[in-house]
Amino acid sequence: MDSQIYGLCKVFAFFAFFFCLGLTGATLQENPPGKHSGGAPQINSNSVLVALLDSHYTELSELVEKALLLQTLEEAVSRHNITIFAPRNEALERDLDPEFKRFLLEPGNLRSLQNLLLFHMIPTRIEAKHWPEESRGAQSHPSLCRGAGDENLAVSQRNGEREVSAAKVVRADDVVRPDGIIHGIERVLIPQSVQVDFNTRRSLRSISAVLPTGAPEVDPRTHRLKKPSPVPAGAPPVLPIYDAMAPGPSLAPAPAPGPGGPHHHFDGESQVKDFIHTLLHYGGYNELADILVNLTSLATEMGRLVSEGYVLTVLAPNDEAMAKLTTDQLSEPGAPEQIMYYHLIPEYQTEESMYNAVRRFGKIRYDTLRLPHKVVAEEADGSVKFGHGEGSAYLFDPDIYTDGRISVQGIDGVLFPPEASQPPPPPKPTTVAKVVSKPRRGMMEVACSVLGSFGLPSCR
Numbered sequence: 001m002d003s004q005i006y007g008l009c010k011v012f013a014f015f016a017f018f019f020c021l022g023l024t025g026a027t028l029q030e031n032p033p034g035k036h037s038g039g040a041p042q043i044n045s046n047s048v049l050v051a052l053l054d055s056h057y058t059e060l061s062e063l064v065e066k067a068l069l070l071q072t073l074e075e076a077v078s079r080h081n082i083t084i085f086a087p088r089n090e091a092l093e094r095d096l097d098p099e100f101k102r103f104l105l106e107p108g109n110l111r112s113l114q115n116l117l118l119f120h121m122i123p124t125r126i127e128a129k130h131w132p133e134e135s136r137g138a139q140s141h142p143s144l145c146r147g148a149g150d151e152n153l154a155v156s157q158r159n160g161e162r163e164v165s166a167a168k169v170v171r172a173d174d175v176v177r178p179d180g181i182i183h184g185i186e187r188v189l190i191p192q193s194v195q196v197d198f199n200t201r202r203s204l205r206s207i208s209a210v211l212p213t214g215a216p217e218v219d220p221r222t223h224r225l226k227k228p229s230p231v232p233a234g235a236p237p238v239l240p241i242y243d244a245m246a247p248g249p250s251l252a253p254a255p256a257p258g259p260g261g262p263h264h265h266f267d268g269e270s271q272v273k274d275f276i277h278t279l280l281h282y283g284g285y286n287e288l289a290d291i292l293v294n295l296t297s298l299a300t301e302m303g304r305l306v307s308e309g310y311v312l313t314v315l316a317p318n319d320e321a322m323a324k325l326t327t328d329q330l331s332e333p334g335a336p337e338q339i340m341y342y343h344l345i346p347e348y349q350t351e352e353s354m355y356n357a358v359r360r361f362g363k364i365r366y367d368t369l370r371l372p373h374k375v376v377a378e379e380a381d382g383s384v385k386f387g388h389g390e391g392s393a394y395l396f397d398p399d400i401y402t403d404g405r406i407s408v409q410g411i412d413g414v415l416f417p418p419e420a421s422q423p424p425p426p427p428k429p430t431t432v433a434k435v436v437s438k439p440r441r442g443m444m445e446v447a448c449s450v451l452g453s454f455g456l457p458s459c460r
Contacts, residue, residue, distance in 0.1 A: 048180030049073055052084060055175055055182065059092035060117075066105070067113045073121075076144060081125035082180040085153070085164050087188045096188060103198050112194045115151075118144040119191040122153055127181055128172040131155065131162050143191075151191050165189055241310045241346040241369070268306030268405070272299050275401040275408055279316065282400055285410065287322035295336050302344075306405050311348040313366075313407040315375070315386065317414045318396060325414060341370035342415055348407055351398030354384050373417035387415045 044050075049070070053061045064070065076082055104113045122141045132139045138156035145151040154165050162169035164185055171184030276292060276299065279285040292299045302312060330336055345366045357364050358379040365374040377386050384395040397410025 046177055047077060048082065048084065048175065048177040048182065049077060051175045051177050052086070052182060055086075057086040057089065057182070057184070059089045060086050060120075063092070063113065064117055067110065067117055069114055069117060072114075072118075072144075076121075076123060077179050080123050082144070083122050083124060083126045084180065084182045085120045085167070085169075085185045085189065086174070086182050087120070087167075087185055088170065091185075091187045100198055103201060109197070112197050115145045115191055116188075116194050118146075119151060119153070119189055119194075125181060126155060127176075128162070128183075131157055131172075134158060134160075145191050145193075151193065153189070241305065268308070269300075269303040271306055271403060271406055272303040274403070275314075275406050278401045279408065282397070284318045284320075284397075285316055285400075287319045288316050291322075291336050291340060296340065298337065298340055302406075310346065311405050311407075313345040313347055313349040313409065315343040315345065315393075315415065316397075316400065316408050316410050317343070317393065318410055318412060321393065321411070321413045338370055339414065339416075342368050342373060342375065342417055344369040345375070348404070349409070350402055350407055351384070351395060351409065354395070354409075355379070358384055370417065375415060375417075386411060387413070388418055391416050 052064070055061065064073070073082075103109055104116065121144045123144060124141055126141070132155060134157045138154040140152045140154055143151050143153050154163075156163050162172055162183075164183075167185045167187050167189055169183050170186050173181060174184045175182035276289050279289045292302075305312065325339075329339075345368060347366065349366075354364075354377060358377055363376055363378045365376055368375055375386055376388065377384050379385070380394070386393050386395075391413070393411040393413030393415055395409055396412040399407070400410050401408040
């Protein structure tokens with residue numbers, strides 16, 4: 001009986017051993033040596049990528065980070081050894097064409113920058129001792145670049161000097177690691193696909209031709225262009241800002257178009273809302289924000305002007321200055337609009353630009369949207385003063401809001417245009433002095449005077 005039990009135990013142990021062996025094999029098949037169960041490859045501190053980022057090839061390592069290539073290179077290193085041909089810092093910093101470098105660093109050309117960097121790497125380990133001899137000619141190796149053209153590198157030797165696609169190797173075996181190697185080269189290697197992209201960008205064929213057109217025709221009734229004029233994005237508007245303003249009551253009653261503009265180059269409505277919210281959060285300019293939004297339609301019109309490409313500088317009176325306005329000044333029809341138009345300058349000015357101008361030229365006259373009046377600015381007490389005499393205001397809160405299209409400068413007074421010169425009083429009627437004519441003397445009186453002159457007795 002004991003022998004039977006012992007035999008059964010041996011059979012059970014035999015099957016248990018092979019079962020565990022099968023589980024171990026399945027586990028090794030799922031996770032072979034050198035592979036990690038996680039999705040992302042693991043790079044140790046002795047990797048060639050870590051050595052590249054810590055090496056003296058600082059320009060190349062910075063571009064690799066800007067091009068978002070670290071994950072791609074980690075996956076490449078996890079699959080095979082790589083050889084990196086690293087250009088000198090001077091080649092990337094000073095020897096590269098500035099226009100070509102700007103092209104590479106533009107956000108829209110990220111793919112070209114990635115292809116350029118991957119063109120300097122091949123998925124093969126080539127040490128200096130493995131360099132092909134001069135008698136055998138050049139060896140072609142595919143790079144990690146996947147461009148549209150021939151993206152192979154020619155490794156050769158000429159006159160005893162190692163070369164990579166006609167670029168001399170100045171530091172062979174500069175960095176040696178188990179998963180890769182770095183050689184220093186004298187210049188940047190440019191793949192054909194990147195060169196084609198750059199040439200296409202610079203070529204005249206990539207620029208759409210614009211047929212020449214005559215001067216824009218303006219409808220005198222609505223002050224709008226009769227036919228839209230082609231304006232490239234970012235170009236100044238065709239019409240002067242005064243023609244682009246909404247027509248007043250004296251013109252046609254056609255409403256102004258809503259914010260957005262015909263070309264949609266700028267979002268003026270959002271920018272005006274942003275600067276009004278900035279005024280409210282800044283504090284002390286609630287009255288001005290109320291006039292712009294509630295009492296008038298100036299906020300809508302300013303948004304439309306900015307959308308069409310115009311720039312504005314707002315001289316914003318603070319609440320203390322606005323409180324001094326009388327009811328008579330605001331009760332007349334259109335008075336709030338006229339007051340605010342005089343505080344809008346159709347230029348983009350900051351505190352620095354205005355102060356430098358008045359320091360250099362003395363008095364400056366800025367155009368306003370209240371035609372034909374201009375606002376005068378001059379230096380006073382280390383600041384900028386606007387206006388004349390008692391109706392002047394100082395730059396109080398500079399650069400409250402500056403976004404490149406709208407500039408808001410806080411002032412401590414409400415500005416009014418100088419009163420139109422009074423017509424000269426009518427000339428007083430000149431009093432004509434009456435000349436009393438002496439009565440004509442008769443013949444007898446004349447004869448008597450003649451006789452008297454000769455000493456004869458007169459007729460008297």
